[in-house]
Amino acid sequence: MTRILGVDPGSRATGWAVIEAEGSRLRLCASGVLRPRGEARAARFAWLYRNLGEIVAREAPETAAVESPFAGVNVRSALALAEARGVVLAALGGSGLEVTALSPAEVKSAVVGTGRADKRQVAFMVVRLLGLDATPPEDAADAMAVAIAHWRHASWSTRLRTRTIPPR
Numbered sequence: 001m002t003r004i005l006g007v008d009p010g011s012r013a014t015g016w017a018v019i020e021a022e023g024s025r026l027r028l029c030a031s032g033v034l035r036p037r038g039e040a041r042a043a044r045f046a047w048l049y050r051n052l053g054e055i056v057a058r059e060a061p062e063t064a065a066v067e068s069p070f071a072g073v074n075v076r077s078a079l080a081l082a083e084a085r086g087v088v089l090a091a092l093g094g095s096g097l098e099v100t101a102l103s104p105a106e107v108k109s110a111v112v113g114t115g116r117a118d119k120r121q122v123a124f125m126v127v128r129l130l131g132l133d134a135t136p137p138e139d140a141a142d143a144m145a146v147a148i149a150h151w152r153h154a155s156w157s158t159r160l161r162t163r164t165i166p167p168r
Helices: 041-059 075-094 104-111 119-130 138-162
Strands: 002-008 014-022 025-034 063-067 099-102
Touching: 002 041, 002 075, 002 138, 014 041, 014 138, 025 041, 025 119, 025 138, 041 075, 063 075, 063 138, 075 099, 099 104, 099 138, 104 119, 104 138, 119 138
Parallel strands: 002 063, 063 099
Antiparallel strands: 002 014, 014 025
16 A cells, blocks of 8 residues: 655645555545645745645655646746745655656646646546545645556556566
8 A cells, every 4th residue: 555645736725635545446545725824925835844744744645746837927926836846845855755746747647548638627537536525626636636646657667667578
């Protein structure tokens, strides 16, 4: 059994989710959205760092995955997102976790089957794959998708490494 933490970073809302994977079965353990309060950027990021560290300590994931930002049109928003992602990486790395970065297209492709899926399609598949009763908040659903994508990528890599090629 593997516990995976998925994180969808944001400067105003950071989604997180911990899933357990055993064989081909997935189970949601915990999830949520961290919404730092206050206007000072440094204080919001310090709050995010502390709270993400507390989640790692409480949920004890074995590995983590973080969605990489896509190229944004608004430079100010892209910079804030990059800063938040840096805080997330520092918190996870400081907790001793190995962290994998996945692009939005990789996450969508692993969860939905196409890198061009929209958020509704991703949320629909997250609900189905995890057997949830209701659609989670958008940021939490995105984090669940990141964790699922990490599990799929890791299991594909393992299968490729352990696959034996028959002799000719």
